[in-house]
Amino acid sequence: MKEGLVNFKGVKEGIYIYIKEGDLEIIKKELEEKIQQYIELFKGTNFLGIKGENLTEYETKELLEIIREKYNLYVLKDGLPSYLEEDGPFDGIDEGKTKFINTTIRSGQVIEYDGNIVIIGDVNPGALIKAGGNIIILGIMRGVAHAGVGGNPDAIVAAYNLQPTQLRIGNIISRKPDGDISSSEIPEVARVKNGEVIIEPYLPKK
């Protein structure tokens, strides 16, 4: 089986599909071709599900749907064995993999990554940024940011102008206080202190 974006992996519990990072449309095409070719493999064995290098939950669901509808292949109830599941929250917030995006993120767009995310641009209301690590925005942040997805409470959200509709760090959700708050002239950082999300200047003495 030649290496591509879509690969079948056999473990003692059964077979799962491992999907490398790539364009979703190309992945769908490859998936179709390969399952067509190797459909016999799946007969008489357990189908454990899909593990993606950088697939969002939504994309994973979409692919599983396609597999179910076209080939009548159902995921075994327990799904991927635990040793294959993501292992714990991302802990590279001081030094770790980072995704860089240089554009404005518009309403309805979702950026998901299991490391840190740096956006050189604005984040408009209705946009969602989800990172396993930190979220740094070199611009105006007006959307929703969820840092430390997976449960890391030390992740931060920072922006030139922090005006999010909602902020989530780890498992804590927060919104800006009711009433008018004057917006800051300097970059700010949001982090968790004493169990709640607080916003402070990017350097303590500023």
Next chain:
Amino acid sequence: MGKAIVITSGKGGVGKTTATANIGTGLAIMGNKVVVVDTDIGLRNLDVVMGLENRIVYDIVDVVEKTCRLKQGLIRDKRFDGLYLLPAAQTKDKTAVKPEQMLELIKELKEEGFDYIIIDSPAGIERGFQNSIAGADEAFIVTTPEISAVRDADRVIGLLESQGIHNPKLIVNRIRYDMVKRGDMMNVEDIIDILAIDLLGVVPDDEAIVISTNKGEPVVSEEDPLSAKAFRNICNRILGKEVEFLDLNNSEGKLSKLIKLLFSK
């Protein structure tokens, strides 16, 4: 070769159909061969706004299903040389047309020799919207100075970008400078701050639009109304001319000077 421009917004009721009718009519008055296309199947309005609903025999669904020839579906507006309408169907819905069929239709319209094909998009981001953008070379985004409209416009711009239509241009419609001055309405800079696209034109809220819509005579053909001037300016900018933005304040206020300064290119 002609240009296909889709006029869309996301939000309903912000003035896409009005803009389509007036920009189409304006460009025709200025000597171009123009067709305005209504893709709001099931809820057609462009024909009413253009005053042509009594002349509809065939519609866009008939044309894409090849029940009639393209020429039979096109309605020639007798008031303005070179202006045609391809109406939507009223008795079907948006599943009656597929994006691939729209692509073919736009190609055929370009082969007919139209300089401009102005496509009126329905509200929403579903099939009707997808149909309207298939085959479009460019997009104009219409918004009113309201947070909800701007939010939807932002969403649509993102969708357009992901489908290969880049650099849409902005039309801010129904602005009321008295409210902007009081701080009760968003101003154009606030809108551009969020949407970050080039400004094509600003159209003031104008009673003349309500009157002309009900009469079926696009306001752009009239001399006096401020909205007519605004649409003529938009048409000139489309044709590549540099036009100063209208002084929509009655006095030469700081605001209008600021706007002219900010957006003169």
